[in-house]
Amino acid sequence: MPVDRIHWDDLPLGARHAAEEQTGPILRAETAAAGANSGIAATVHTAGSVLFVKGVPIDHPQARTQQREAAVNPYLPPSCPRLLWRVQTAGWDLLGYEYLVGRHADYSPGSADLPLLVQALTELQNTPCPVLDDLKIAEDRWSKYAGPAGVEQLAGDTLLHTDLAPHNLLIDDRAHLIDWAWPTRGAAWIDPAVLILRLMEAGHTAKDADAWTREHVPSWAAAPHASVAAFSAANARVWDEIARHDSEDWKKHMGRNAHDWVTYWRTQVR
Template sequence: MTTTRIHWADLPESVRLAVAARLGARVLTAETISAGFNSEIAVELTTTEGRAFIKGMQLSHPRVWTQRREAAVNPYLQGLAPRVLWHAEVDGWSLLAFEYIEGRHADYRDAGDLELMVDTLSRLGRTPCPPIELRRAEQRWAAYVDEPRMLSRFRGDALLHTDLNTENVLVHGGGVLLVDWAWATCGASWIDPALWVIWLIAAGGHRPAAAEAWAARVPSWSTADPTVVDVFAQAQARMWAEIAGDDPDPWTDGLNRAAQLWARFRGRG
């Protein structure tokens, strides 16, 4: 479900004043950010004290829980994600303020960006799941697995991002930061590199074998039983087929095609 994006000026004045008060500055300019699908408001603010990024949803939005999830997980992401400055719920809105990061979205066809991503996924694979409420991998994909005994092999204590869309990957200062942690999950550490394979195929320029070769540079990939990866690939193919439905938009269709291609490559498609 894609959320309609609104502009800073569309927010109630009371909300805009509350944001300025929390930032301790006067807002000079506001630029709506088009990237991303989930937030109703996503805006870069230039203030008398510098810049900040604000994202938010109305409290009535069915996915407003993702705002609280990001606020809860952010303290455990030092060096992996932009820092959350504050989370506030005011006059019917849930708002997150982040430190402003000057960067660009990664290009998964660029070897330099892929090397940076390998480094970030390697560090993330060593990051333990924090003591907060998060979905578990064995729960999240249960509906797409025919062999329930295999679900226990998705279980683990690593923190997973699980949405490695290039728009969630910022190249900054010679490294990569991951944004939009709404779908953070606890699970086996090989799962993020496995999910990355689908995004690499969808980006173009990578057949499944080449995509897996990049994933294999992430140390946690080697901890996966190939048979379990086969099952996981099939689960992703089923999930994306369900998401795509009969009349997918181009973006969803591309991910679905990539997932089907990977599942066939793994011999379960």
């Protein structure tokens, strides 16, 4: 459920004061235009630092995803922005992050960002998965869509991001994975499977996205065909459900990509 975005000065005074106890006086704040899951998303400036602050009302359904994001942050790869502090007061849950200067990634064929994407994904797949109550479990998360036989094939011990959209990768001299609302423990090849749909969204064919990912991501090259088939069908059902509840064009487009991918994968013999 999206959260209505407000500006920093619209926060309750108690919430702003609690943040300033962590940062010192905030001289100005710039509200981010992108994103729909935070009631506050702002770059804040103090006399000696710049931070990124995001937050939601404590009683909003999105507060659960923010709790997961805060819980997993200490275990993330070094390229991910560090959570510096968290305050919960005056009806708000606020997270203060290290500020990164960067732009969103370009996934189009031939983009110079693709090697940086590989580095970030490789770093993540080599990161130990913590044992946390706040982590989603793949076989539970997709059980509604995969069925008992398919869902068993999603189990694994890899830390997954599961939302590898280009706006969740900040690029400077490397790629930084951001927005950890859905950290999940599961089979390592699930993140590459999620990524392939985003590559298709950016203009890659299913065949080319598959070949590129197989060349650069070892877990994808080793992924069992039947397991990928089960997840791909389940993920297509997820996108169908998303599009039914919200008919934005990009969501319908992702649903078509998911079904095109299922059709392609069924023709592959591994």
